[in-house]
Amino acid sequence: QVHLEVSGGGSVQAGGSLRLSCQSSEDTYNSMAWFRRVQGERRQGIGVFNIFEGTVRYVDSVKGRATISRDNKERMLYLEMSALKPEDSGMYYCAVGNLGSDIPPEFWEARFPYWAKGTQVTVSS
Secondary structure, three states: OOOEEEEOOEEEEOOOOEEEEEEEOOOOOOEEEEEEEEOOOOOEEEEEEEOOOOEEEEOHHHOOOEEEEEEOOOOEEEEEEOOOOHHHOEEEEEEEEOOOOOOOHHHOHHHOOEEOOOEEEEEEO
């Protein structure tokens, strides 16, 4: 059983930035990822960090605004997002699983069996 804990989130002004952290209890899977559920939409991926390769994949909607990094020694995953908009408001989640490099973003969620409790991000205009 992998335990995940997210920190960060809260309220931020439009145009500002956020930084979230996710601590994993172990590295028994090849990927850690960030997802979010914004108003009116289902939960969707933001990006995935491949632990073994040290590579990151982002969904097109956040490219250029999101940066995912990882401290492998601490098993800590980070998400930094800039130029935030009110439509970025929602619940943000961290997850761990095995994901192949050829899996498109719409199929990521099912590959992640372990999830942290979400953290709320509210962007005000």
